[in-house]
Amino acid sequence: MDLFDNAGMEPEGIPSDARGPLAVRMRPRGVEDVLGQEHLLTPGSPLRRLIDSESDQSGPSSVILWGPPGTGKTTLAYLIARSGSRKFVELSAVSAGVKDLRAVISEARRHLVTSGAETILFIDEVHRFSKTQQDALLPAVENRWVVLVAATTENPSFSIVTPLLSRSIMLTLRGLGPEHIGELLDRAVSDERGLDGRFALPEESRDMIVRLAGSDARRSLTVLEAAAGTTAARGEDTITVEDVSEAIDVAAVTYDRDGDAHYDVISAFIKSIRGSHVDAAMHYLARMLEAGEDPRFVARRLMISAAEDIGMADPSALQTATAAAQSVALVGMPEARIILAEAVVHLATAPKSNAAYNAINAAIADVKAGKVGTIPNHLRDGSVWASRQTGAGEGYKYSHDYPGHVVGQQYLPDELEGTRYYEPTENGFEAQVAPRLAKYRSIVDGEQ
Numbered sequence: 472m473d474l475f476d477n478a479g480m481e482p483e484g485i486p487s488d489a490r491g492p493l494a495v496r497m498r499p500r501g502v503e504d505v506l507g508q509e510h511l512l513t514p515g516s517p518l519r520r521l522i523d524s525e526s527d528q529s530g531p532s533s534v535i536l537w538g539p540p541g542t543g544k545t546t547l548a549y550l551i552a553r554s555g556s557r558k559f560v561e562l563s564a565v566s567a568g569v570k571d572l573r574a575v576i577s578e579a580r581r582h583l584v585t586s587g588a589e590t591i592l593f594i595d596e597v598h599r600f601s602k603t604q605q606d607a608l609l610p611a612v613e614n615r616w617v618v619l620v621a622a623t624t625e626n627p628s629f630s631i632v633t634p635l636l637s638r639s640i641m642l643t644l645r646g647l648g649p650e651h652i653g654e655l656l657d658r659a660v661s662d663e664r665g666l667d668g669r670f671a672l673p674e675e676s677r678d679m680i681v682r683l684a685g686s687d688a689r690r691s692l693t694v695l696e697a698a699a700g701t702t703a704a705r706g707e708d709t710i711t712v713e714d715v716s717e718a719i720d721v722a723a724v725t726y727d728r729d730g731d732a733h734y735d736v737i738s739a740f741i742k743s744i745r746g747s748h749v750d751a752a753m754h755y756l757a758r759m760l761e762a763g764e765d766p767r768f769v770a771r772r773l774m775i776s777a778a779e780d781i782g783m784a785d786p787s788a789l790q791t792a793t794a795a796a797q798s799v800a801l802v803g804m805p806e807a808r809i810i811l812a813e814a815v816v817h818l819a820t821a822p823k824s825n826a827a828y829n830a831i832n833a834a835i836a837d838v839k840a841g842k843v844g845t846i847p848n849h850l851r852d853g854s855v856w857a858s859r860q861t862g863a864g865e866g867y868k869y870s871h872d873y874p875g876h877v878v879g880q881q882y883l884p885d886e887l888e889g890t891r892y893y894e895p896t897e898n899g900f901e902a903q904v905a906p907r908l909a910k911y912r913s914i915v916d917g918e919q
Contacts, residue, residue, distance in 0.1 A: 493696035494689045496664045497655070498546045505550075506651040506688070508543055508644055517640050521551045521618070533612045533619040533635070535597070535627050538644025541687030544622035547644075548593040551620060558582055558590040560617075564599035569607050576611040583616060590617045597621035598630035605632045612638050626734075646686030653681050655688055659695055670699050671709045679715045694719050733764075737772060744773075745780045749819035756808075756815055766807040770796035773814050784824035784899035791817045822899030830893035837887070844884025879917040889916075 499505045502512050502522060511518045518534065534551075536544040552559035560575050579590035592611070594600070611617045612635065619639070623630060627641055647655075659665035660672050676698070684691035695710075697718035702710045740755035759769055770792070777792040795814035799807040837843075853864020868878045883890060895905040 492693070493659060493665055494692040497659050497662065497692055498549065499543075502550065505543055505546065506655060507647040508547070511547075511642050511644070518547065518551075518642055522547075522554055532615040532617075533639035534621070535631065535636070535639045535641045536620065536622045536644060537627050537641060538624070539646045539686055540624055541684075541689035541691075542644040542647060543688065544644060545593070545595065548591065548620040548622065551618070552591040552593070556586075556588045557618075558588060559593065560590055561593045561595070564594055564596045564604070567594075567604075569604050572604065572607050576608075576616055579611070579617045589615075592617040592619050594619070594621045596623065598623040598625040598627075602632055605635050609634055609638070647688055648686070649681050652684050652686075652688065652691045653677060656680060656691060656695055659692055666695075666699055669708060670702060673709065673711070676710045676712050676715050679712055683715070683719060737769075740769075741772060741776055741780075744776050744815065744819045745823065747819055747823065749816055752815050752819045753812065756811060760804070760808055760811075766799045766804055766811060767796070769811055770799045770814070773811070773818060776818055779828045780823055780825055781818060781821045782824045782827040782901070783904055784822040784896060784901045786900060788818050788821045822901075824896045824898050824901050826893055826895050826901065833892045837890070842886060844886035846884060847881050849880065850882065875914070877911050877914045879915055882915065 502519070505512060512522075513519060521534065536547060538544060548561075549559070551557075558579070560579070562571060562575065575590075575592060579592065582588060582590055597605070608619060612619050621631075621639070627636055627639075631639075656672060656677055660670060661668050672695070680691055680694050680698070683694055694715065698710050698714045701714040701717050702708065705714075736755055736758055740752060740759065743749075743751035743755060756769065760766065773792040774789065774796055777789040781788040791814050795810050798810045802810065848862055849864060849866040849868075851863035853867075868880050870876050870878050872878075881888065893908075895901040895908060897905065
Protein backbone atom coordinates (compact mmCIF):
# COMPACT_ATOMS: atom_id res chain seq x y z
CA MET A 472 0.00 0.00 0.00
CA ASP A 473 1.30 3.45 -0.86
CA LEU A 474 2.52 5.64 1.99
CA PHE A 475 0.60 8.82 1.24
CA ASP A 476 -2.38 7.86 -0.84
CA ASN A 477 -5.04 5.50 0.39
CA ALA A 478 -6.61 5.43 -3.08
CA GLY A 479 -3.41 4.26 -4.72
CA MET A 480 -2.71 7.60 -6.39
CA GLU A 481 0.23 9.79 -5.34
CA PRO A 482 -0.30 13.50 -4.71
CA GLU A 483 1.65 15.31 -7.43
CA GLY A 484 5.33 15.52 -6.64
CA ILE A 485 5.48 13.02 -3.75
CA PRO A 486 7.59 9.99 -4.68
CA SER A 487 6.30 6.45 -4.22
CA ASP A 488 8.02 4.87 -1.23
CA ALA A 489 6.50 1.38 -1.27
CA ARG A 490 9.90 -0.19 -1.88
CA GLY A 491 11.97 2.35 0.00
CA PRO A 492 13.92 1.91 3.23
CA LEU A 493 11.98 0.94 6.35
CA ALA A 494 12.31 4.47 7.76
CA VAL A 495 10.57 5.84 4.65
CA ARG A 496 7.91 3.13 4.42
CA MET A 497 6.89 3.69 8.04
CA ARG A 498 6.25 7.42 7.74
CA PRO A 499 2.86 8.31 9.26
CA ARG A 500 -0.11 8.30 6.90
CA GLY A 501 -2.02 10.80 9.00
CA VAL A 502 -1.79 13.19 11.90
CA GLU A 503 -2.93 10.52 14.32
CA ASP A 504 0.20 8.47 13.56
CA VAL A 505 2.66 11.27 14.32
CA LEU A 506 4.54 10.66 17.55
CA GLY A 507 5.92 13.19 20.01
CA GLN A 508 4.69 16.39 18.30
CA GLU A 509 1.21 16.72 19.79
CA HIS A 510 1.98 20.32 20.84
CA LEU A 511 2.10 21.33 17.16
CA LEU A 512 -0.95 19.41 15.99
CA THR A 513 -3.78 20.65 18.19
CA PRO A 514 -6.95 21.51 16.24
CA GLY A 515 -6.80 25.07 14.93
CA SER A 516 -3.02 25.37 15.20
CA PRO A 517 -1.19 26.82 12.14
CA LEU A 518 0.31 23.47 11.23
CA ARG A 519 -2.94 21.60 11.67
CA ARG A 520 -4.76 24.11 9.45
CA LEU A 521 -2.20 23.59 6.71
CA ILE A 522 -2.58 19.82 6.98
CA ASP A 523 -6.38 19.70 7.25
CA SER A 524 -7.41 22.20 4.58
CA GLU A 525 -6.75 22.26 0.87
CA SER A 526 -6.07 25.97 0.80
CA ASP A 527 -6.22 28.20 3.85
CA GLN A 528 -5.34 31.76 2.91
CA SER A 529 -5.55 32.74 6.57
CA GLY A 530 -2.83 30.26 7.40
CA PRO A 531 0.90 30.90 7.24
CA SER A 532 2.58 31.20 3.84
CA SER A 533 5.86 29.98 5.29
CA VAL A 534 6.58 27.46 8.01
CA ILE A 535 10.00 26.69 9.43
CA LEU A 536 10.23 23.30 11.14
CA TRP A 537 13.12 23.29 13.58
CA GLY A 538 14.11 20.16 15.43
CA PRO A 539 16.67 17.38 15.86
CA PRO A 540 17.18 14.79 13.12
CA GLY A 541 14.55 12.08 12.87
CA THR A 542 11.72 13.92 14.61
CA GLY A 543 9.35 14.12 11.64
CA LYS A 544 10.08 17.34 9.74
CA THR A 545 9.86 15.70 6.31
CA THR A 546 6.82 13.69 7.37
CA LEU A 547 4.93 16.84 8.36
CA ALA A 548 5.78 18.45 5.04
CA TYR A 549 4.37 15.42 3.20
CA LEU A 550 1.21 15.50 5.33
CA ILE A 551 0.68 19.13 4.36
CA ALA A 552 1.12 18.25 0.69
CA ARG A 553 -1.40 15.39 0.91
CA SER A 554 -4.31 17.72 1.64
CA GLY A 555 -6.39 18.47 -1.43
CA SER A 556 -4.89 18.99 -4.86
CA ARG A 557 -1.72 20.72 -3.80
CA LYS A 558 1.39 20.20 -5.85
CA PHE A 559 4.48 19.15 -3.93
CA VAL A 560 8.05 20.13 -4.84
CA GLU A 561 10.99 19.07 -2.73
CA LEU A 562 14.43 20.68 -2.88
CA SER A 563 17.53 19.93 -0.87
CA ALA A 564 19.57 22.95 0.15
CA VAL A 565 22.67 20.78 -0.24
CA SER A 566 22.32 20.59 -4.03
CA ALA A 567 19.82 23.27 -5.14
CA GLY A 568 20.91 26.71 -6.27
CA VAL A 569 19.24 30.06 -6.97
CA LYS A 570 18.52 28.95 -10.54
CA ASP A 571 16.63 25.90 -9.27
CA LEU A 572 14.64 28.04 -6.84
CA ARG A 573 13.61 30.53 -9.50
CA ALA A 574 12.52 27.74 -11.82
CA VAL A 575 10.35 26.17 -9.11
CA ILE A 576 8.82 29.52 -8.16
CA SER A 577 8.08 30.37 -11.81
CA GLU A 578 6.35 27.03 -12.35
CA ALA A 579 4.42 27.46 -9.08
CA ARG A 580 3.09 30.85 -10.25
CA ARG A 581 2.02 29.35 -13.58
CA HIS A 582 0.36 26.41 -11.82
CA LEU A 583 -1.47 28.74 -9.42
CA VAL A 584 -2.85 30.83 -12.30
CA THR A 585 -3.87 27.92 -14.52
CA SER A 586 -5.27 25.52 -11.90
CA GLY A 587 -5.76 27.64 -8.80
CA ALA A 588 -3.87 24.99 -6.80
CA GLU A 589 -1.11 25.86 -4.39
CA THR A 590 2.39 24.47 -4.54
CA ILE A 591 4.05 23.22 -1.38
CA LEU A 592 7.77 23.94 -1.64
CA PHE A 593 9.64 21.78 0.85
CA ILE A 594 13.28 22.72 1.42
CA ASP A 595 15.26 20.33 3.55
CA GLU A 596 18.29 21.62 5.47
CA VAL A 597 17.40 25.20 4.61
CA HIS A 598 20.17 26.45 6.92
CA ARG A 599 22.62 25.38 4.19
CA PHE A 600 21.21 27.99 1.82
CA SER A 601 23.31 31.12 1.49
CA LYS A 602 21.86 34.55 2.25
CA THR A 603 21.37 35.13 -1.49
CA GLN A 604 19.48 31.86 -1.87
CA GLN A 605 17.26 32.61 1.12
CA ASP A 606 16.59 36.13 -0.17
CA ALA A 607 15.42 34.61 -3.47
CA LEU A 608 12.54 32.99 -1.57
CA LEU A 609 11.16 36.26 -0.20
CA PRO A 610 8.94 37.35 -3.15
CA ALA A 611 7.40 33.88 -3.42
CA VAL A 612 6.61 33.78 0.29
CA GLU A 613 5.43 37.38 0.40
CA ASN A 614 3.01 36.89 -2.51
CA ARG A 615 2.09 33.32 -1.56
CA TRP A 616 3.16 31.94 -4.90
CA VAL A 617 4.27 28.93 -2.85
CA VAL A 618 3.59 27.66 0.62
CA LEU A 619 7.11 27.25 1.93
CA VAL A 620 7.85 24.47 4.38
CA ALA A 621 11.50 24.64 5.40
CA ALA A 622 13.24 22.15 7.67
CA THR A 623 16.35 22.78 9.70
CA THR A 624 18.28 21.17 12.53
CA GLU A 625 19.93 24.50 13.41
CA ASN A 626 18.52 27.40 15.37
CA PRO A 627 16.68 29.57 12.80
CA SER A 628 17.63 32.70 14.75
CA PHE A 629 21.21 32.08 13.68
CA SER A 630 20.80 30.30 10.34
CA ILE A 631 17.80 31.98 8.65
CA VAL A 632 17.90 35.55 7.32
CA THR A 633 15.76 37.98 9.29
CA PRO A 634 13.37 38.95 6.44
CA LEU A 635 12.46 35.31 5.81
CA LEU A 636 12.22 34.56 9.51
CA SER A 637 9.84 37.49 10.04
CA ARG A 638 7.53 36.17 7.31
CA SER A 639 7.44 32.66 8.73
CA ILE A 640 5.86 30.71 11.51
CA MET A 641 8.60 28.89 13.39
CA LEU A 642 7.58 25.55 14.86
CA THR A 643 9.89 23.65 17.19
CA LEU A 644 9.80 19.86 17.05
CA ARG A 645 10.71 17.96 20.18
CA GLY A 646 13.14 15.09 20.31
CA LEU A 647 11.28 11.80 20.63
CA GLY A 648 11.26 10.08 24.00
CA PRO A 649 12.07 6.40 24.60
CA GLU A 650 8.36 5.63 24.73
CA HIS A 651 7.87 7.10 21.25
CA ILE A 652 10.83 5.22 19.78
CA GLY A 653 9.57 2.00 21.38
CA GLU A 654 6.10 2.45 19.96
CA LEU A 655 7.54 3.14 16.53
CA LEU A 656 9.61 -0.05 16.66
CA ASP A 657 6.55 -2.05 17.67
CA ARG A 658 4.63 -0.63 14.71
CA ALA A 659 7.45 -1.39 12.30
CA VAL A 660 7.70 -5.00 13.46
CA SER A 661 4.00 -5.71 12.97
CA ASP A 662 2.88 -3.31 10.22
CA GLU A 663 2.48 -4.65 6.68
CA ARG A 664 4.54 -1.73 5.42
CA GLY A 665 7.34 -2.77 7.76
CA LEU A 666 8.53 -6.21 8.79
CA ASP A 667 4.95 -7.51 8.62
CA GLY A 668 5.29 -9.79 11.64
CA ARG A 669 8.08 -11.85 10.07
CA PHE A 670 10.45 -11.16 12.96
CA ALA A 671 10.19 -11.12 16.75
CA LEU A 672 11.85 -8.28 18.67
CA PRO A 673 12.54 -9.33 22.27
CA GLU A 674 12.52 -6.65 24.97
CA GLU A 675 16.29 -6.60 25.45
CA SER A 676 16.86 -6.08 21.71
CA ARG A 677 14.13 -3.44 21.58
CA ASP A 678 15.66 -1.60 24.56
CA MET A 679 19.07 -1.65 22.92
CA ILE A 680 17.76 -0.05 19.73
CA VAL A 681 15.86 2.58 21.76
CA ARG A 682 19.07 3.41 23.61
CA LEU A 683 21.15 3.61 20.43
CA ALA A 684 18.59 5.74 18.59
CA GLY A 685 18.36 8.50 21.18
CA SER A 686 15.56 10.78 19.95
CA ASP A 687 15.97 9.91 16.26
CA ALA A 688 13.09 7.88 14.79
CA ARG A 689 14.84 7.43 11.46
CA ARG A 690 17.91 6.03 13.13
CA SER A 691 15.86 3.55 15.18
CA LEU A 692 14.21 2.14 12.05
CA THR A 693 17.50 2.03 10.17
CA VAL A 694 19.05 -0.01 12.95
CA LEU A 695 15.99 -2.28 13.15
CA GLU A 696 16.08 -2.94 9.40
CA ALA A 697 19.80 -3.73 9.47
CA ALA A 698 19.38 -6.02 12.47
CA ALA A 699 16.50 -7.83 10.78
CA GLY A 700 18.74 -8.35 7.75
CA THR A 701 21.39 -9.91 9.98
CA THR A 702 18.77 -12.14 11.58
CA ALA A 703 17.46 -13.26 8.19
CA ALA A 704 20.98 -14.04 7.02
CA ARG A 705 21.27 -16.46 9.95
CA GLY A 706 18.07 -18.12 8.87
CA GLU A 707 16.32 -17.08 12.10
CA ASP A 708 13.30 -14.91 12.90
CA THR A 709 14.18 -13.52 16.35
CA ILE A 710 16.27 -10.34 16.42
CA THR A 711 18.89 -10.79 19.14
CA VAL A 712 21.07 -8.28 20.94
CA GLU A 713 23.99 -9.70 18.97
CA ASP A 714 22.15 -8.95 15.72
CA VAL A 715 21.65 -5.37 16.80
CA SER A 716 25.31 -5.06 17.81
CA GLU A 717 26.43 -6.47 14.48
CA ALA A 718 24.10 -4.14 12.59
CA ILE A 719 25.60 -1.08 14.21
CA ASP A 720 29.15 -1.39 15.45
CA VAL A 721 29.41 1.95 17.26
CA ALA A 722 26.58 4.33 18.14
CA ALA A 723 27.10 7.54 16.20
CA VAL A 724 27.43 10.56 18.44
CA THR A 725 24.64 13.08 17.92
CA TYR A 726 26.83 16.13 17.41
CA ASP A 727 27.19 18.56 14.53
CA ARG A 728 30.14 20.93 14.77
CA ASP A 729 28.15 23.57 12.93
CA GLY A 730 24.74 22.87 14.43
CA ASP A 731 22.69 23.20 17.59
CA ALA A 732 24.11 20.03 19.15
CA HIS A 733 27.50 21.73 19.09
CA TYR A 734 26.21 24.59 21.22
CA ASP A 735 24.16 22.32 23.47
CA VAL A 736 27.08 20.02 24.31
CA ILE A 737 29.59 22.80 24.93
CA SER A 738 26.97 24.59 27.06
CA ALA A 739 26.42 21.45 29.14
CA PHE A 740 30.19 21.01 29.39
CA ILE A 741 30.83 24.50 30.76
CA LYS A 742 27.82 24.37 33.10
CA SER A 743 29.01 21.04 34.49
CA ILE A 744 32.42 22.53 35.26
CA ARG A 745 30.74 25.56 36.84
CA GLY A 746 28.57 23.21 38.89
CA SER A 747 31.65 21.26 40.08
CA HIS A 748 30.33 18.01 38.56
CA VAL A 749 33.58 16.54 37.29
CA ASP A 750 31.97 13.34 35.97
CA ALA A 751 29.41 15.16 33.82
CA ALA A 752 32.13 17.48 32.52
CA MET A 753 34.24 14.45 31.57
CA HIS A 754 31.25 12.90 29.77
CA TYR A 755 30.66 15.97 27.63
CA LEU A 756 34.38 16.27 26.93
CA ALA A 757 34.32 12.68 25.65
CA ARG A 758 31.27 13.39 23.47
CA MET A 759 32.97 16.33 21.83
CA LEU A 760 36.25 14.55 21.22
CA GLU A 761 34.59 11.39 19.88
CA ALA A 762 32.54 13.51 17.49
CA GLY A 763 35.69 15.08 16.08
CA GLU A 764 35.53 18.47 17.78
CA ASP A 765 38.72 20.52 17.47
CA PRO A 766 40.52 20.05 20.82
CA ARG A 767 41.86 23.60 20.51
CA PHE A 768 38.28 24.89 20.65
CA VAL A 769 37.69 22.93 23.86
CA ALA A 770 40.93 24.30 25.33
CA ARG A 771 39.91 27.88 24.56
CA ARG A 772 36.61 27.37 26.35
CA LEU A 773 38.46 25.99 29.36
CA MET A 774 40.49 29.20 29.58
CA ILE A 775 37.29 31.24 29.53
CA SER A 776 35.75 29.00 32.19
CA ALA A 777 38.81 29.36 34.41
CA ALA A 778 38.57 33.15 34.28
CA GLU A 779 34.79 33.47 34.43
CA ASP A 780 33.74 30.80 36.91
CA ILE A 781 36.82 30.16 39.06
CA GLY A 782 38.66 33.44 38.97
CA MET A 783 40.55 34.43 42.09
CA ALA A 784 39.16 31.53 44.09
CA ASP A 785 41.96 29.53 42.42
CA PRO A 786 44.22 31.70 40.23
CA SER A 787 46.19 28.60 39.21
CA ALA A 788 43.15 27.29 37.26
CA LEU A 789 43.77 29.80 34.49
CA GLN A 790 47.43 28.79 34.45
CA THR A 791 46.40 25.15 34.04
CA ALA A 792 43.90 25.96 31.29
CA THR A 793 46.44 28.11 29.43
CA ALA A 794 49.11 25.43 29.73
CA ALA A 795 46.59 22.87 28.47
CA ALA A 796 45.76 25.03 25.44
CA GLN A 797 49.44 25.41 24.58
CA SER A 798 50.10 21.70 25.09
CA VAL A 799 47.10 20.63 23.01
CA ALA A 800 48.28 22.83 20.13
CA LEU A 801 51.73 21.20 20.28
CA VAL A 802 50.69 17.60 20.86
CA GLY A 803 47.38 17.11 19.04
CA MET A 804 45.02 14.15 19.25
CA PRO A 805 44.74 11.50 20.55
CA GLU A 806 47.13 12.41 23.39
CA ALA A 807 45.50 15.82 23.76
CA ARG A 808 42.53 14.07 25.39
CA ILE A 809 44.69 13.38 28.46
CA ILE A 810 45.78 17.00 28.74
CA LEU A 811 42.21 18.26 28.41
CA ALA A 812 40.98 15.71 30.95
CA GLU A 813 43.56 16.93 33.48
CA ALA A 814 42.48 20.53 32.96
CA VAL A 815 38.81 19.55 33.31
CA VAL A 816 39.49 17.81 36.61
CA HIS A 817 41.32 20.88 37.94
CA LEU A 818 38.60 23.31 36.89
CA ALA A 819 35.64 21.19 37.95
CA THR A 820 37.09 20.49 41.41
CA ALA A 821 38.41 24.02 42.00
CA PRO A 822 36.61 26.48 44.31
CA LYS A 823 34.43 28.84 42.28
CA SER A 824 34.07 32.60 42.14
CA ASN A 825 32.62 34.90 39.50
CA ALA A 826 33.54 38.04 41.46
CA ALA A 827 36.07 39.26 38.88
CA TYR A 828 33.58 38.53 36.09
CA ASN A 829 30.89 40.53 37.88
CA ALA A 830 33.34 43.35 38.62
CA ILE A 831 34.32 44.01 35.02
CA ASN A 832 30.71 43.71 33.83
CA ALA A 833 29.55 46.24 36.42
CA ALA A 834 32.41 48.63 35.56
CA ILE A 835 31.65 48.38 31.83
CA ALA A 836 27.96 49.01 32.52
CA ASP A 837 28.84 52.23 34.36
CA VAL A 838 31.13 53.38 31.55
CA LYS A 839 28.44 52.68 28.94
CA ALA A 840 25.96 54.62 31.08
CA GLY A 841 28.24 57.66 30.98
CA LYS A 842 29.55 57.33 34.54
CA VAL A 843 33.13 58.23 33.74
CA GLY A 844 33.90 61.52 35.46
CA THR A 845 37.17 63.38 35.52
CA ILE A 846 40.40 61.64 36.45
CA PRO A 847 41.71 63.11 39.73
CA ASN A 848 44.44 65.65 38.94
CA HIS A 849 47.11 63.93 41.04
CA LEU A 850 46.70 60.70 39.02
CA ARG A 851 47.13 62.36 35.64
CA ASP A 852 50.41 62.10 33.72
CA GLY A 853 52.75 64.94 34.71
CA SER A 854 55.78 63.77 32.73
CA VAL A 855 55.18 66.28 29.91
CA TRP A 856 55.93 69.98 30.52
CA ALA A 857 52.61 71.15 29.05
CA SER A 858 50.70 68.84 31.38
CA ARG A 859 52.63 70.01 34.41
CA GLN A 860 51.50 73.56 33.68
CA THR A 861 47.93 72.39 34.42
CA GLY A 862 48.99 70.83 37.71
CA ALA A 863 48.86 67.23 36.43
CA GLY A 864 50.48 64.84 38.88
CA GLU A 865 50.76 67.35 41.72
CA GLY A 866 50.08 65.90 45.15
CA TYR A 867 50.40 62.26 44.07
CA LYS A 868 51.51 59.99 46.91
CA TYR A 869 53.90 57.21 45.83
CA SER A 870 52.56 54.07 47.51
CA HIS A 871 55.96 52.50 48.12
CA ASP A 872 56.97 55.39 50.35
CA TYR A 873 54.34 54.45 52.93
CA PRO A 874 53.94 51.63 55.46
CA GLY A 875 52.54 48.48 53.88
CA HIS A 876 52.97 50.16 50.49
CA VAL A 877 49.43 51.51 50.68
CA VAL A 878 48.42 55.13 51.21
CA GLY A 879 45.17 57.01 51.51
CA GLN A 880 44.29 59.13 48.47
CA GLN A 881 41.51 59.41 45.89
CA TYR A 882 41.70 57.12 42.89
CA LEU A 883 38.20 57.10 41.40
CA PRO A 884 36.61 60.15 39.74
CA ASP A 885 34.43 62.26 42.05
CA GLU A 886 31.26 60.87 40.44
CA LEU A 887 32.24 57.30 41.33
CA GLU A 888 33.93 57.81 44.66
CA GLY A 889 33.02 54.96 47.01
CA THR A 890 31.88 52.61 44.22
CA ARG A 891 32.68 48.95 44.78
CA TYR A 892 32.93 46.63 41.77
CA TYR A 893 34.93 43.71 43.08
CA GLU A 894 33.46 41.84 46.02
CA PRO A 895 35.50 38.71 46.81
CA THR A 896 33.80 35.53 47.95
CA GLU A 897 34.88 33.32 50.83
CA ASN A 898 35.85 30.50 48.47
CA GLY A 899 39.38 29.19 48.04
CA PHE A 900 42.19 31.71 47.68
CA GLU A 901 39.67 34.53 47.51
CA ALA A 902 38.96 33.99 51.19
CA GLN A 903 42.51 35.28 51.80
CA VAL A 904 41.98 38.20 49.43
CA ALA A 905 38.85 39.47 51.20
CA PRO A 906 40.40 40.62 54.52
CA ARG A 907 43.46 42.09 52.77
CA LEU A 908 41.23 44.01 50.35
CA ALA A 909 39.12 45.30 53.24
CA LYS A 910 42.27 46.59 54.95
CA TYR A 911 43.54 48.25 51.77
CA ARG A 912 40.20 49.93 51.14
CA SER A 913 40.13 51.23 54.69
CA ILE A 914 43.59 52.80 54.31
CA VAL A 915 42.93 54.23 50.85
CA ASP A 916 39.64 55.72 52.01
CA GLY A 917 41.43 57.40 54.91
CA GLU A 918 39.73 55.40 57.62
CA GLN A 919 43.10 54.40 59.10
